[in-house]
Each structure stands twice: as C-alpha cells, then as structure tokens.
Amino acid sequence: MIAKEVLASVEVIPDPYIKSATYAKIGERLAKARDNLYKTAFLRAIETAKEIEDPVTMFRALLSVGYSMGRAGLKSAKRIYQGVLEDSRMLPKAQRDLIMQSAAGYMLALGEVNEAITYALEIENPKARNEMLLEILRVNTRMIGKEHLKVAYRLRKSKLIVDYIDSEPYRSKAMLELIKAYLFLDSYENAISLLREIQVKDWAKQAFKEVAFYLKEKDVLGHYIDALETVANDLIGKFGRDFTVELAFVFALSGEGVPALDLIRRLENSDSIIVEMALELLERDHDVLPSFISAMREEEVALVGKVVMNKILENPKKGSWAIVKAIGNGTSSEEVWAKIARYHVLKGELEGAMRIGSLIQNERLRSIIMADVAHHLVKRGEVERAIDAALEVRNPRFSSILVSEILIKALEQELPGRVKSWNGSRH
Secondary structure, eight states, X not given: OHHHHHHHHGGXXXXXXXXXXXXXXXXXXXXXXXXXXXXXXXXXXXXXXXXXXXXXXXXXXXXXXXHHHHHTTOTXXXXXXXXXXXXXXXXXXXXXXXXXXXXXXXXXXXXXHHHHHHHHTTOOSHHHHHHHHHHHXXXXXXXXXXXXXXXXXHHHHHHHHHHHOOSTTHHHHHHHHHHHHHHHTTOHHHHHHHGGGOOSHHHXXXXXXXXXXXXXXXXXXXXXXXXXXXXXXXXXXXXXXXXXXXXXXXXXXXXXXXXXXXHHTTSTTHHHHHHHHHHHHHHHOTTSHHHHHHTSOHHHHHHHHHHHHHHHHHOGGGOOHHHHHHHHHHOOOHHHHHHHHHHHHHTTOHHHHHHHHHHOOOHHHHHHHHHHHHHHHHHTTOHHHHHHHHHTOXXXXXXXXXHHHHHHHHHHHHHHHHHTTOOOOOO
16 A cells, blocks of 8 residues: 555645656556566656656656666666667757667666667767766676676677777767776787777886786786787887887786886987886885896996985885895996995894904995994994994904994993992082
C-alpha cells in the first residue's frame, strides 16, 4: 500500500520537471524490487514530461526518465532516447547540442558506449563534440583496463572514436587513450608505435612518459628500450631539439641512464644539462639517480659528483649509500672522494672515512678528512683513536696542531665535571 500512497503523493509536487524525475526514480526502485507498480510510475513520468511547455526542459525530463528506465534494466529506455534524438531537431543548434550532450552523458553512465557515440556525433559544435567523444573514449579505455571479456570489441570502439575526433589537441589526447588501451592489452609494440601519431608536443611528452613508466612497472622496459629510443628520435625530429632534454629526463626517471645520456650528449651544453638533471633526480626520485650516474663517463661523474655531494652534505636525508657508491665507483677525483668521506662522517661511519683518507694523496684534502674524523672521535670520547687519526696527516705541522687541539678539547671535556666539586682555595 505504501507504494501506491507514495505515487499518489507525487502529484503535490508543483515543478513538472522534478515531478517527472521523481516518478522515474520511484519507477526505478519499484522495478528493482519487482513491484509491478513500476509501469504506472514510468508511464506517469513520461506523461508529466510531455506536458512541459518549454521544449528544452521537456527533452531534459525525458532523458532523465530514460536514464532511470535504463538503470531499471528496461530496453524501452533506448526508444525514449531515439524519440528525443528525432524530435529535438526542431531546436536551435546550441540548445540541441546541450540536449545531445546530456543524452550522450546518460548513455555513457549506463555503459552504453555505442549509443553514447551516436548522440555525441549529433553535437554540431566541434569543440563540444570532440570533448564528449574524448570522455567516451576515456571511459571505454578504463573498461578495457578492468574487463577481460569484450576487449577486442572495446578496442574497435576506441579506434572508431579516434577516427571521429578531427581537431587538436583532442586528437592527440585521444591517441593517448588508445595507447593506454594497447598497454592494458600487453600490446606494447603497438602502443610504442602510436606515439609517433601524436601531433601536440605536451601530449607527446605525456604519452611517452606513461608508456615508459608502464613498461617499467611491468618490468619489461629493457626489452623495448631500443624501440623507445627510435621513437624518441622521431619525436625530436618532429618537435625540435628542445624536446631532447624532456625525453631524456623521462628515460632517466625510468631508471634508463644510458639512453638518457645518449640524447643529452648531442647538445652543446651537455655537461650543464647532465648536472641539472642529476640535481632534479635527487629532488624528484633519488632512487633512480644511481643508474643515471653509473651510465656516465668518468669526467661526467666527477662534475656531477661534486655538485650532488654538496647538496647531500647540506641535507644528508636527500642522499643514500647507493648514490654515494655510484659516484665513488665512477670517479677517481680526490675532491669528490673527500666529500664522500665527509658523508661517511655525518653517517657515523668513521672507519670508512679513515679508509678513504688513507688513500687520498692530496695533502690538504687528506688533512681535512682526518681532522674531521679526529674531531668526531673526540666527541665520542675516543681520544687515543682521535690522535691516531691526526697522526695520519702527512704534514707534520698540521698534524702537530691537530693533536694539540685534540688534547686541549679532551681536557676541556673532562674538566667541567671536576670544577663543580672544587670551589677554589680558602686561603
């Protein structure tokens, strides 16, 4: 009885659009509950919608009713939409475009990609039409990523939509969606090949990055690196040499240091670019920095190592042993190794710093390292080891001064505790 009372009560709603939509929502719920009153509810929804005098509002109401019928699983919903498609042709173009956008959006929400495309193609405004087609394509791509059935069907739909999109940047965005679809299907060669079809630089960069990162996540990037390098060269030829650095950075962020450096070395200011990129990687994702450094030539590591170690010494949290090891393995520069020794000291690895210091030939750098180690040993109360470290300094005068400082500091650390118990002579 309550369903009949609810239906009867809808009549008190003065706004005909809301009244029609309310009947439709009630019909949807009754249909899902298998209550035959749903037929009455939907009939009243349609009748109420058709009584609306303003044609635009009437069509909007019918679309809303059709959507509720679709959610209820009624095939007659499509007839409602077909009627709106035909009858709305009498509207001005701008108004009809809005109605067709709503129809496409409702159909897309119901998962009816085919019908959504049909209504989207009725939109005459090119910008609005392409935006709606692109939204349909995105939803279809997500479905490919989630479903294991009908993927071939959905891929055909994606290709069809791309063919309908006829202007930029929408077509380039659409190509990215098609590339994603191929990635979801493990059709990596096709995805990589389609990168060449993108005509807008920013979207080419975005697509290249998404392909590289996806392949890295799937742990297959190494198998397709040659193909990606070839495509990178084609894109640089299309968009200009300025694109070189951007694609190189994508390779570097993907952990592929060799192709990244191969691209950068073509440029005149390659050394400064390599340094800037290393610093950017340190900030963005320092886990990929070791592979970037390991792919460098010795002179490049010396240059990068000095700058990167300075940044790490300013803020040791940014560093890691993997980065320090990559730098150390790549250069024999004693200036860089002195900075590595300093990192060991900051991390409390004094023995490692001492080993580095013992290998340094430059007297000034060796003295700096050993002095650093000695001072930290004194702080730890290891005076004898501090003196041993100081004596490792080859310059006798500097060694003497350092030992003198150590002894005085050791005494200063010891005296305060005794001074408290002695208040001076009474005489």
